[in-house]
Amino acid sequence: MTVSVVQFGGSNCDRDAVRALRHLGIDAERRWHEDGLPADPDGIVLPGGFSYGDYLRAGAMAARAPIMAEVREAAEAGVPVLGVCNGAQIGSESGLTPGAFTTNASARFQCEPVHLRVERADTPWTAAYDEGDTIEVPIAHGEGRFEIEADTHEELVDDDRVLFRYCDADGNVTDAANPNGSTDNVAGVLGERETVAVLMPHPERATLPDVATSTDGAGILDAFA
Amino acid sequence: MTEFTATVTVRLKRGVLDPEAETTKRALERLGFELSALRSADRFELDLEAEDAASAEARADEMAERLLANPTIHDYDVAVAER
Numbered sequence: 001m002t003v004s005v006v007q008f009g010g011s012n013c014d015r016d017a018v019r020a021l022r023h024l025g026i027d028a029e030r031r032w033h034e035d036g037l038p039a040d041p042d043g044i045v046l047p048g049g050f051s052y053g054d055y056l057r058a059g060a061m062a063a064r065a066p067i068m069a070e071v072r073e074a075a076e077a078g079v080p081v082l083g084v085c086n087g088a089q090i091g092s093e094s095g096l097t098p099g100a101f102t103t104n105a106s107a108r109f110q111c112e113p114v115h116l117r118v119e120r121a122d123t124p125w126t127a128a129y130d131e132g133d134t135i136e137v138p139i140a141h142g143e144g145r146f147e148i149e150a151d152t153h154e155e156l157v158d159d160d161r162v163l164f165r166y167c168d169a170d171g172n173v174t175d176a177a178n179p180n181g182s183t184d185n186v187a188g189v190l191g192e193r194e195t196v197a198v199l200m201p202h203p204e205r206a207t208l209p210d211v212a213t214s215t216d217g218a219g220i221l222d223a224f225a
Numbered sequence: 226m227t228e229f230t231a232t233v234t235v236r237l238k239r240g241v242l243d244p245e246a247e248t249t250k251r252a253l254e255r256l257g258f259e260l261s262a263l264r265s266a267d268r269f270e271l272d273l274e275a276e277d278a279a280s281a282e283a284r285a286d287e288m289a290e291r292l293l294a295n296p297t298i299h300d301y302d303v304a305v306a307e308r
Contacts, residue, residue, distance in 0.1 A: 060292065060295070093295065107247070
């Protein structure tokens with residue numbers, strides 16, 4: 001198992017993701033987007049950053065880079081794909097997951113620890129948790145407000161594809177605990193397959209005990225183990 | 226072939242929060258202006274050659290669909306003029 005961490009121009013969490021995965025005993029390597037994916041990818045991370053300077057919309061350019069056709073193909077074949085922060089924006093822009101991530105309600109870049117409620121524990125990304133668990137993982141984004149059309153939102157909820165919601169330290173999903181004005185406090189969602197997930201918070205920044213105040217994010221990356 | 230300029234205007238759907246526009250509106254109010262609402266939009270001007278206005282418009286429309294707008298949050302319109 002070698003996880004490919006796709007590096008676009010402007011990615012800046014690619015090294016962090018590789019390091020966090022290796023810390024968990026999972027082999028990982030950075031993959032420059034122009035080099036494409038390996039022949040049989042074992043797992044894919046779309047890392048955080050500011051690919052293409054967030055031109056047009058965050059993630060819009062990277063989502064249309066040729067490697068994303070390979071990522072979509074791998075995702076459809078069941079290869080685990082995780083999009084984090086800018087990777088989540090790329091994932092939604094490319095149609096891997098529903099909805100869109102746009103300007104925070106505060107109109108500010110927000111870099112802070114947040115709490116997430118684990119809404120599903122029966123996915124590869126959340127097998128380490130129990131449903132309803134509260135975990136602490138940091139956010140660092142200016143465009144993380146989850147927007148989705150009403151009917152698509154209804155489908156998303158009916159299909160139980162909301163993976164994480166912003167909550168307070170006690171697990172209550174409230175407006176006050178919603179850092180960016182996301183619809184329905186959504187912080188992370190599943191794609192059509194449960195092996196595809198995107199989230200705005202950074203699990204790789206909540207994995208290494210030497211540098212993180214919380215290691216609650218490790219369970220998400222453990223999906224690749 | 227004729228030269229056209231296709232103007233694609235991309236705006237947030239009504240009802241989608243626009244924090245940047247809100248911030249801009251507040252800044253105008255701080256300058257003493259009175260206004261009840263402010264909406265912002267992105268405008269793309271595409272110079273292209275096409276057989277006729279209809280095919281120029283169709284091409285610009287596809288560009289909007291595939292890249293310039295995100296259908297989850299945006300509406301857009303296309304206007305074509307001979308250049």
